[in-house]
Amino acid sequence: TDISSKKALALYEKYSRQALELMLAKNHDYDEAWRSMRMGSYTDLILMKIHRTKQIENLNGDTFVSEGVDANYMDIINYAVFGLIKLEFGN
Template identity: 55%
Template structure:
């Protein structure tokens, strides 16, 4: 389990580094995005990954790794938006955005560690394509919850689905590096 924690941290560090560099380039322009817009961005990335996994020919020179990183970062942004609400203008400094990023990762990693304990690291036996399909399933669930104005009867909320997408994408990146 400590190996999983180290691998998880390494993946998140590369995601965090990209997040910080994009914040330096663009500021917190993403703060104006409504939740369905972020969900759609994640959906596009997951669909592209699925296409890369199924198609023999690739026309854009970006692979699965950058798309999984995008899923992680957009999901973290969505978790921040859930907490703070949508802004009319960019309103977060680099320091504040990075602090929020780290807080969301900390809670999400703890969820992964708890589930990993209970499931016995079953993800290590899963295929990357299955992790992609699970992310797509979570996205369809989120879209349905959004269409239901955030209400669920017996199911987890949107935040839990974003956290699962982050964790599945981290697992996929660990697999791709091995």
């Protein structure tokens, strides 16, 4: 489905805001554990989330316990942002 630039920007802002809110909530719960992680750990976590997303898609979204595809995408965004922060500022 094709959408307008305006709609795409609105959706980008919506989902980036949701990802930020999720990151802040998890950061509070896990006490900024991301700061002590190695870069390769972010890669591993992103790959695991991709694998899980593919599994959920293969099951047509039917899961017993796990969160949905959208939650995995949000986690991928946040792991990528943590990686970018570490690339820029180091440990």
